[in-house]
Amino acid sequence: MNFLEERILKDGVVKPGNVLKVDSFLNHQMDIALMDQMGEEFRRRFADKKVTKVLTIESSGIAIACSVAREFGVPVVFAKKSKSINLDGDMYVAQVESFTHKNVNNVIVAKKFLSADDHVLIIDDFLANGCALQGLISITESAGATVAGLGIAIEKGFQIGGRVIRNLGYDLESLAIVESMDADTGTVVFREQ
Numbered sequence: 001m002n003f004l005e006e007r008i009l010k011d012g013v014v015k016p017g018n019v020l021k022v023d024s025f026l027n028h029q030m031d032i033a034l035m036d037q038m039g040e041e042f043r044r045r046f047a048d049k050k051v052t053k054v055l056t057i058e059s060s061g062i063a064i065a066c067s068v069a070r071e072f073g074v075p076v077v078f079a080k081k082s083k084s085i086n087l088d089g090d091m092y093v094a095q096v097e098s099f100t101h102k103n104v105n106n107v108i109v110a111k112k113f114l115s116a117d118d119h120v121l122i123i124d125d126f127l128a129n130g131c132a133l134q135g136l137i138s139i140t141e142s143a144g145a146t147v148a149g150l151g152i153a154i155e156k157g158f159q160i161g162g163r164v165i166r167n168l169g170y171d172l173e174s175l176a177i178v179e180s181m182d183a184d185t186g187t188v189v190f191r192e193q
C-alpha cells in the first residue's frame with residue numbers, strides 16, 4: 001500500500017452517493033508534506049516526459065499541481081470556473097459538469113498562458129466520470145499543445161472516467177485507485193497497481 005492509500009484509509013470518509021471525503025488532508029485542510037510527496041511521485045512516474053506546463057482546475061487541484069510544478073520547474077495554470085456566457089475570444093473555453101455540485105460550468109484559460117509548443121501535464125485531485133479531465137484535455141488541444149500525461153491523486157475505478165481516458169490513448173497515472181467503497185461500513189478497497 002502506498003502513502004496516499006494509507007492516508008485515505010486513516011482519514012478518508014465514505015459518503016453516500018459515491019463520494020469520498022478527504023477534506024482533512026486534501027480538499028479543505030491541506031497536508032503540504034503529503035502534497036510534496038505526491039509531487040515527487042508524479043515526477044518519478046512522468047520522468048521520461050517533456051513537460052513545460054502543469055494544468056489543473058480550480059480549486060482542489062491547485063495545491064497538488066503546485067507541488068508537481070515545483071518538481072518539474074515549470075509554471076502552473078489553473079482553469080477558472082466561470083458562470084459568464086459572455087466570454088471574449090482571448091480564452092479557451094470548455095464545459096465541465098461537476099460531479100460533486102451537479103452543475104455545469106464554463107472553465108476558461110487565457111490564451112496567453114497556453115501555446116502550441118507547450119507540453120502539458122494535467123493534474124487533478126479526483127477522477128470520477130472524467131468530465132473535468134476531458135475539459136482540460138479539450139482546452140490543451142484547442143491551444144494546439146501536447147498532452148504529456150494526466151496525473152490524478154484519487155481515481156474512483158468503479159466510475160467510467162479512467163477507462164474512457166485510457167481508451168483514448170492518454171498516459172493516465174493515478175496514485176490511488178479505489179476499486180470499491182461502502183458508505184455503511186466505511187470500507188475502501190484499492191486496486192492493486
Ligand code: 5GP
Pocket residue numbers: 018019020021022027060097098099100124125126127128129130131132133156161
Ligand atoms: P469527474 O469530472 O471526473 O466526474 O469528477 C472529478 C471532479 O469532481 C474532481 O475535480 C473533484 O473535485 C470532484 N470529485 C469527484 N468525485 C469526488 C469524490 O468522491 N470526492 C471529492 N472530494 N471530490 C470528488
